[in-house]
Amino acid sequence: MSIPAAVLKPPIAEMPANGTLREIDGQSRVYFEGYWVRHYDVPHTRAYTKSLIDSLTRRVFHHAEHGINTPGDRLDEVREAFDAEQDLPKKRVLAAMLAGACLNRGSDILTRVVELEHLGVTVDPENELLQECGRCFMWALEYGRLIRPLTGHEGLDELWGEPFKAFSLSIDKFLGSRYLKLALTMRAIDSVRDQIIRMYAGVGFFAPFMPLVQELAESAKSACETLRTDADYVQIWPRFVAAADRLLPTEPEVPQSADRRQYTLARRGVALIREGGRLIIDMANLRVPMPKTTREYLERCERFRERFVGPIAAERQLTSELEARTGTPANPAPQARGRGDE
Numbered sequence: 439m440s441i442p443a444a445v446l447k448p449p450i451a452e453m454p455a456n457g458t459l460r461e462i463d464g465q466s467r468v469y470f471e472g473y474w475v476r477h478y479d480v481p482h483t484r485a486y487t488k489s490l491i492d493s494l495t496r497r498v499f500h501h502a503e504h505g506i507n508t509p510g511d512r513l514d515e516v517r518e519a520f521d522a523e524q525d526l527p528k529k530r531v532l533a534a535m536l537a538g539a540c541l542n543r544g545s546d547i548l549t550r551v552v553e554l555e556h557l558g559v560t561v562d563p564e565n566e567l568l569q570e571c572g573r574c575f576m577w578a579l580e581y582g583r584l585i586r587p588l589t590g591h592e593g594l595d596e597l598w599g600e601p602f603k604a605f606s607l608s609i610d611k612f613l614g615s616r617y618l619k620l621a622l623t624m625r626a627i628d629s630v631r632d633q634i635i636r637m638y639a640g641v642g643f644f645a646p647f648m649p650l651v652q653e654l655a656e657s658a659k660s661a662c663e664t665l666r667t668d669a670d671y672v673q674i675w676p677r678f679v680a681a682a683d684r685l686l687p688t689e690p691e692v693p694q695s696a697d698r699r700q701y702t703l704a705r706r707g708v709a710l711i712r713e714g715g716r717l718i719i720d721m722a723n724l725r726v727p728m729p730k731t732t733r734e735y736l737e738r739c740e741r742f743r744e745r746f747v748g749p750i751a752a753e754r755q756l757t758s759e760l761e762a763r764t765g766t767p768a769n770p771a772p773q774a775r776g777r778g779d780e
Contacts, residue, residue, distance in 0.1 A: 470621035476663040482609050488552045491601045495545055498597040503586040506534040510543030530584050537581035541601060544574030575602035596726040619726055624659045626727040630714045631655035633736050637743045643690040643704060647711050654681040654715055658722035685715045703746045710742060
């Protein structure tokens with residue numbers, strides 16, 4: 439059974455330091471920025487670093503534009519094409535392909551180093567093989583700035599830099615940076631969830647969405663912190679996907695007596711909820727916060743709340759108070775309205 443990713447923050451005086459380890463309900467957790475993130479013990483070996491970089495490389499190609507996973511043995515060929523190309527759109531694509539080739543070349547070199555160490559050959563960090571490996575990862579980071587993310591959102595630059603960090607930092611420092619990034623991702627997911635729930639509080643026809651948004655956020659946080667090798671993954675991932683599948687097609691329950699303004703609120707409001715749901719899904723899949731995209735989304739929500747939600751909620755409250763005082767409906771004979779009357 440999965441454990442909720444976040445717990446209530448203790449008083450500031452009792453707040454643990456980032457990096458504090460604790461067992462919570464039988465599960466190892468590490469504290470960062472108000473969240474107890476699922477923690478994993480890993481071996482501190484070059485072979486583990488290699489497997490980590492391989493995993494990070496697969497993930498970054500999964501979220502990047504198609505066609506850039508260039509084999510490492512074609513690096514020189516792609517570099518020559520990049521240097522010779524004058525057409526800027528084509529040069530950008532070749533830069534993305536060059537980044538992919540550099541990333542794969544660095545991974546190929548590290549594979550050979552690990553194989554040598556398995557044979558009992560110690561490779562010094564100053565060895566030219568490892569120096570070239572580091573250069574390849576650094577070039578991949580440089581050219582990777584021109585790669586387009588598959589989702590069209592930010593976040594790929596964070597992913598693209600991780601193989602280089604995993605190579606250049608100690609395992610503890612790299613994993614510490616990852617745990618911090620996961621905690622910030624969870625905070626961003628919570629901010630989107632809280633904005634949606636706060637924005638539609640008291641608007642009855644959005645009531646069915648509230649538990650769905652809550653479930654999506656909680657399952658997204660669990661999904662982003664859990665490795666695929668974890669025994670709990672077979673419960674956590676289906677829960678996350680099912681939560682997304684339930685939220686996105688849901689429609690608001692608009693009463694027949696609703697007027698044109700309320701139909702506008704429903705139509706635009708559900709679009710914002712779905713946009714927020716997709717943002718939560720993207721952050722959980724990328725496992726990185728998306729501060730610019732999140733900030734812009736929250737600002738749109740605030741503008742929408744001020745223009746539509748606030749006035750309608752106030753009007754409904756006034757109507758309810760009037761009905762309570764008079765004992766009669768404020769609109770005794772409302773005209774039914776369908777979607778085609780918008």
